[in-house]
Amino acid sequence: MKQKCQRGVGHKENRNEYGKGDGEDEEEEDEEEEENEDGAIITSLNNFEIVVKSEQSFTTSQSDTELWDEEGEEEKNGDDEEKIEDVSQKSLQRVCKIEQNRIYQPQQEFCEDNNNLYLQGQQQQNDQTEIYRELILRHLIADITSTCAKLGLPTELALWSADDSRRWVAEMCTQFQIQIPPPESFVNLDGQRMLTLGVEEFQHRFPDGGDTLHAQLQLWKTAFESCGQQQQFFENQQINNQSRDWTNDNTLNSSSVAVLTGGSSTSPSSSSISSSTSASQQFNQCMSSRRQIPSIRAYQQQHYQVVHNYQGITQQQYYSNHRTLAQVGDEEQHLNYINTNNPAITTPSNYFVSENEKAVNAAALALFSNQTENCALLQKPNYHYNNQQQRQYLQQQNPRHHQRIIAAQNNNNSSGTIHLWHFIRELLDRPKEFEGCVRWVNREEGTFKIESSHHLARYWGIRKNRAAMNYDKLSRSLRQYYKKGIIQKPEKKQRLVYKFLPPYNH
DNA sequence: TAAAAGGAACGCA
DNA sequence: TGCGTTCCTTTTA
Numbered sequence: 001m002k003q004k005c006q007r008g009v010g011h012k013e014n015r016n017e018y019g020k021g022d023g024e025d026e027e028e029e030d031e032e033e034e035e036n037e038d039g040a041i042i043t044s045l046n047n048f049e050i051v052v053k054s055e056q057s058f059t060t061s062q063s064d065t066e067l068w069d070e071e072g073e074e075e076k077n078g079d080d081e082e083k084i085e086d087v088s089q090k091s092l093q094r095v096c097k098i099e100q101n102r103i104y105q106p107q108q109e110f111c112e113d114n115n116n117l118y119l120q121g122q123q124q125q126n127d128q129t130e131i132y133r134e135l136i137l138r139h140l141i142a143d144i145t146s147t148c149a150k151l152g153l154p155t156e157l158a159l160w161s162a163d164d165s166r167r168w169v170a171e172m173c174t175q176f177q178i179q180i181p182p183p184e185s186f187v188n189l190d191g192q193r194m195l196t197l198g199v200e201e202f203q204h205r206f207p208d209g210g211d212t213l214h215a216q217l218q219l220w221k222t223a224f225e226s227c228g229q230q231q232q233f234f235e236n237q238q239i240n241n242q243s244r245d246w247t248n249d250n251t252l253n254s255s256s257v258a259v260l261t262g263g264s265s266t267s268p269s270s271s272s273i274s275s276s277t278s279a280s281q282q283f284n285q286c287m288s289s290r291r292q293i294p295s296i297r298a299y300q301q302q303h304y305q306v307v308h309n310y311q312g313i314t315q316q317q318y319y320s321n322h323r324t325l326a327q328v329g330d331e332e333q334h335l336n337y338i339n340t341n342n343p344a345i346t347t348p349s350n351y352f353v354s355e356n357e358k359a360v361n362a363a364a365l366a367l368f369s370n371q372t373e374n375c376a377l378l379q380k381p382n383y384h385y386n387n388q389q390q391r392q393y394l395q396q397q398n399p400r401h402h403q404r405i406i407a408a409q410n411n412n413n414s415s416g417t418i419h420l421w422h423f424i425r426e427l428l429d430r431p432k433e434f435e436g437c438v439r440w441v442n443r444e445e446g447t448f449k450i451e452s453s454h455h456l457a458r459y460w461g462i463r464k465n466r467a468a469m470n471y472d473k474l475s476r477s478l479r480q481y482y483k484k485g486i487i488q489k490p491e492k493k494q495r496l497v498y499k500f501l502p503p504y505n506h
Numbered sequence: 507t508a509a510a511a512g513g514a515a516c517g518c519a
Numbered sequence: 520t521g522c523g524t525t526c527c528t529t530t531t532a
Contacts, residue, residue, distance in 0.1 A: 419522075453509085466524070471509085477523055479511065495509060495532075
């Protein structure tokens, strides 16, 4: 078709920037986005003032992002931290406003008789209370987590030593501008002992602000209990998920997501916020993420960068959101979720992000969601010979691939890598979620069509942690399969249509 | 203009 | 060493 390719001068230098070039360009573009002010947000909403005041009481709390950063990314300067804190606070406020509007507006349109209005009003109040409760809890938990990290305290009150108690009291005294008690006040006052003290005993031990300290301790106790219950629930679900036959789990429905995230899909109040992540869920995920293997954490953080078009969204919000997004097939729902729950997206700066780009990001997040919920999903090959004929064919034609398939069948893919053909097969086998990206044209023949080359490349890039992946590169990889006899163009050449060769078509 | 095709060099596991 | 990525040029629809 053509002669030897003339490579341009400087190509070698480009090589040295392997994996950086395009990605960096994209990041530079993304960095054009700026933080936007959205003043006078919710203060006019009387109910919400409670939340605002509650937030203001936790003046020393760290932002969600800082919670993540404390494990590895501590190089942010003070200005950035202040900015993030500010963004986090505003985001929280916006979420409150949106949640409030989202609950009221649709129902006001559809309520026609007074009884229904009354009942729905009651429900709204319950929902609202639940939301506020969760928001407050969220912030409290964030505050607690950061304080524990800062003071080096165990995240279980009963495990505190007397010295832990002393440091905690000192911290609370600083926060509430109370005089710090002398060291002798903490003799034999470990965590367990402190939990048994009533308010009078607190006041006796700590004459200056004992009641405040007692109240604060009760808040912490409540938050710890809430955390413990949810962690236990989450761990139980993880055990259940691990025992599932993943090959039958080709769809991750919203109820599965709810289960995995520790959410409930039964109560009306929770259903009203089913598309968003509850505060306690966020904390649950924040805590559970600390138990994740490093590669998963690194993977998540890299993907946070990949999809960081969500400017203004904190890392914890990101990691929380991606779990609750439904499947790619529900992109519209995802966009609705993102637009209503991530106010940063709706700010003018984000108008630079095209609708298509939002869709890609939403889908990418959803895909990533599936990977983290069921991270082995796209790594464990489920290919197998359907019959002896296929086995013999490949055994003769391509012994190495035969071995790979055998290894896959034996779940012996110890490398943990995934091949492009395998990845595409996975997407093809999940039409409910990915048919907008790639779909079978003729399942028996093995012909498939790439419906959205951009999306497919984006997904593949995410899967392989290649931010600069595009269809040009992906298609080059596909063409490598021609020689290997895995994929070829169909006899009647059509754009974006390829064909799996036997036995890869089954 | 996007897709297709393929050469070449390279990184990674 | 295999696989995939990146960059490139040329051709095709």
